[in-house]
Amino acid sequence: MTILRRPTRAGVRDAAAKIAAILPQTPLFVSKIHGVPVCFKAESLQPVGAFKIRGAWHRLTALDGEARERGVVAFSSGNHAQGVAWAARKLGMPAVIVMPADAPPVKLEATLAMGAEVVRYDRATESREKIAAHLAHARRAVLVPSFDDPWIIEGQGSAGIEAMTQMVEAKLADPTQVVVPCGGGGLAAGLALALPDAEIVVVEPEGWDDMRRSLEAGWIEPVGDNPPPTACDALQTKEVSPLTFDVLSRRGATGLAVSEAEIREAQRWAAAKLRMVVEPGGAVALAALLAGKIEVKPGLLIILSGGNVDPQAYAAVLGSKD
Amino acid sequence: MTILRRPTRAGVRDAAAKIAAILPQTPLFVSKIHGVPVCFKAESLQPVGAFKIRGAWHRLTALDGEARERGVVAFSSGNHAQGVAWAARKLGMPAVIVMPADAPPVKLEATLAMGAEVVRYDRATESREKIAAHLAHARRAVLVPSFDDPWIIEGQGSAGIEAMTQMVEAKLADPTQVVVPCGGGGLAAGLALALPDAEIVVVEPEGWDDMRRSLEAGWIEPVGDNPPPTACDALQTKEVSPLTFDVLSRRGATGLAVSEAEIREAQRWAAAKLRMVVEPGGAVALAALLAGKIEVKPGLLIILSGGNVDPQAYAAVLGSKD
Numbered sequence: 001m002t003i004l005r006r007p008t009r010a011g012v013r014d015a016a017a018k019i020a021a022i023l024p025q026t027p028l029f030v031s032k033i034h035g036v037p038v039c040f041k042a043e044s045l046q047p048v049g050a051f052k053i054r055g056a057w058h059r060l061t062a063l064d065g066e067a068r069e070r071g072v073v074a075f076s077s078g079n080h081a082q083g084v085a086w087a088a089r090k091l092g093m094p095a096v097i098v099m100p101a102d103a104p105p106v107k108l109e110a111t112l113a114m115g116a117e118v119v120r121y122d123r124a125t126e127s128r129e130k131i132a133a134h135l136a137h138a139r140r141a142v143l144v145p146s147f148d149d150p151w152i153i154e155g156q157g158s159a160g161i162e163a164m165t166q167m168v169e170a171k172l173a174d175p176t177q178v179v180v181p182c183g184g185g186g187l188a189a190g191l192a193l194a195l196p197d198a199e200i201v202v203v204e205p206e207g208w209d210d211m212r213r214s215l216e217a218g219w220i221e222p223v224g225d226n227p228p229p230t231a232c233d234a235l236q237t238k239e240v241s242p243l244t245f246d247v248l249s250r251r252g253a254t255g256l257a258v259s260e261a262e263i264r265e266a267q268r269w270a271a272a273k274l275r276m277v278v279e280p281g282g283a284v285a286l287a288a289l290l291a292g293k294i295e296v297k298p299g300l301l302i303i304l305s306g307g308n309v310d311p312q313a314y315a316a317v318l319g320s321k322d
Numbered sequence: 323m324t325i326l327r328r329p330t331r332a333g334v335r336d337a338a339a340k341i342a343a344i345l346p347q348t349p350l351f352v353s354k355i356h357g358v359p360v361c362f363k364a365e366s367l368q369p370v371g372a373f374k375i376r377g378a379w380h381r382l383t384a385l386d387g388e389a390r391e392r393g394v395v396a397f398s399s400g401n402h403a404q405g406v407a408w409a410a411r412k413l414g415m416p417a418v419i420v421m422p423a424d425a426p427p428v429k430l431e432a433t434l435a436m437g438a439e440v441v442r443y444d445r446a447t448e449s450r451e452k453i454a455a456h457l458a459h460a461r462r463a464v465l466v467p468s469f470d471d472p473w474i475i476e477g478q479g480s481a482g483i484e485a486m487t488q489m490v491e492a493k494l495a496d497p498t499q500v501v502v503p504c505g506g507g508g509l510a511a512g513l514a515l516a517l518p519d520a521e522i523v524v525v526e527p528e529g530w531d532d533m534r535r536s537l538e539a540g541w542i543e544p545v546g547d548n549p550p551p552t553a554c555d556a557l558q559t560k561e562v563s564p565l566t567f568d569v570l571s572r573r574g575a576t577g578l579a580v581s582e583a584e585i586r587e588a589q590r591w592a593a594a595k596l597r598m599v600v601e602p603g604g605a606v607a608l609a610a611l612l613a614g615k616i617e618v619k620p621g622l623l624i625i626l627s628g629g630n631v632d633p634q635a636y637a638a639v640l641g642s643k644d
Binding site: 024027029044045049106170268271272274275276277278307308309311312314315316317318319 | 346349351366367371428492590593594596597598599600629630631633634636637638639640641
């Protein structure tokens with residue numbers, strides 16, 4: 001893919017203004033941890049249950065009239081699909097989502113319910129990248145990547161502009177440290193652009209902490225072969241993008257890994273203390289905090305990035321104590 | 323108890339102003355049902371997980387300096403206890419909460435963590451009303467009832483002022499119908515005062531629908547002997563108060579009952595669609611909507627009144643499909 005431009009702070013501000021015109025701010029909750037007020041930005045309370053709606057809106061609204069008629073193509077079985085479908089419907093654009101044939105019926109139905117066309121593929125024998133590229137070419141539609149795109153990164157960053165405004169309004173310290181779940185790094189890179197004075201810490205599940213290793217090494221390192229199973233379906237990215245890595249690396253961002261048990265504990269804490277449903281991948285930053293891997297200090301901002309759970313798996317987590 | 327005064331709309335407005343000064347608005351979510359935008363007021367996202375914080379704040383701030391030094395007494399094993407403890411701590415006042423000896427440890431700990439003194443009693447042999455009255459007398463402290471009090475009713479009504487403002491800001495219809503969970507009727511009566519142009523529908527669990535029957539009869543009818551078990555611990559009030567009944571009756575409010583299965587379905591829907599943890603009693607208005615007992619029309623406002631769940635019981639609800 002040709003990188004047309006780098007994402008910028010001005011782009012994040014533009015995205016924030018566009019998003020403020022159509023979506024209410026997601027709530028910012030303040031909870032005292034060891035007596036210090038810590039802020040939680042609830043992106044899980046977006047209409048599609050995740051921050052992905054931001055990048056999708058910024059990307060799709062940047063298309064001109066002709067491109068809007070031809071529509072967009074995306075591949076994702078999860079939150080990005082919902083974000084693109086939501087934005088496309090709002091703009092009256094066609095959207096094709098490439099999803100695995102064995103995707104959970106609930107995700108398929110949600111995508112169809114938002115008016116998107118769904119093309120299914122066989123995970124074992126077909127490549128979703130190839131199918132999406134083929135569809136985009138045939139329809140002259142724009143392919144919307146889930147993180148490797150300057151508009152997507154800028155759009156996700158709008159969450160940081162919102163959080164900053166909310167912290168100022170609540171008379172709290174400006175964000176000094178942002179702790180953020182990381183798959184491909186789109187949200188983390190966007191927040192880094194949005195909040196130039198804050199320290200950025202990305203959090204990944206153990207064994208999937210390729211962004212952490214990449215930031216340490218100074219170059220992109222993919223996830224190793226046979227990574228361990230993780231409940232974080234939203235964070236299973238095999239390799240981050242030069243765009244997101246570049247932003248985070250220049251900013252001196254660092255990474256942390258959390259265990260599956262720490263993630264489950266964070267999901268239980270969010271339900272009990274914040275009364276929110278947070279999906280495993282959305283809870284990793286909170287997990288790092290609760291596990292004592294983050295120093296609690298004024299200006300600490302924790303991102304809860306998504307709340308789309310499988311009901312049975314979520315019930316099992318809430319019902320267990322491990 | 324001597325009723326000193328009736329609750330008023332001016333009192334609700336006063337409460338709303340006082341609460342706006344210390345608490346952020348709870349989010350108002352809009353979700354389309356049969357294509358019509360329906361508003362959900364998420365009182366479950368209050369710091370203590372329920373609207374009770376409103377009435378407690380309005381009541382406690384109305385006390386003068388001397389009364390503040392002597393403190394307050396309340397009896398409740400649930401959300402009202404948390405609300406009173408929260409407000410007392412914020413005002414630096416002593417608070418004694420009378421709780422059953424067999425109350426869930428998590429509720430006891432939460433109340434203690436907020437700095438309240440807890441006096442325990444034996445449900446089988448002692449009367450919490452008598453213990454609380456005795457404590458209040460001995461300490462010359464003010465007894466704070468959970469609904470039978472003009473300040474409490476006015477305070478709860480502030481949720482309606484907020485929702486109205488939020489619906490106007492979102493360019494939605496003014497509230498035409500408010501559907502609200504009902505235990506003693508404090509929240510419902512407050513909303514009736516806050517929103518004089520809206521139809522008020524109170525919702526109770528089957529067998530505990532004494533407010534519904536009272537409104538139909540034109541006089542207060544208590545819950546019958548041996549009411550069926552219900553998961554709605556927050557709505558198990560044996561008899562409503564003349565204060566709340568009077569407000570609701572004059573307004574022509576009506577009532578509905580929902581089944582335990584309908585309540586569980588509403589809890590699952592709230593988790594899946596709104597990504598929120600809602601307790602059984604907090605979900606009864608939503609249950610009435612989803613069960614088709616409420617006509618969907620513009621200006622419909624559903625109150626989600628609380629989110630304090632027992633983790634194991636909640637996990638069982640999410641994991642089941644009945």
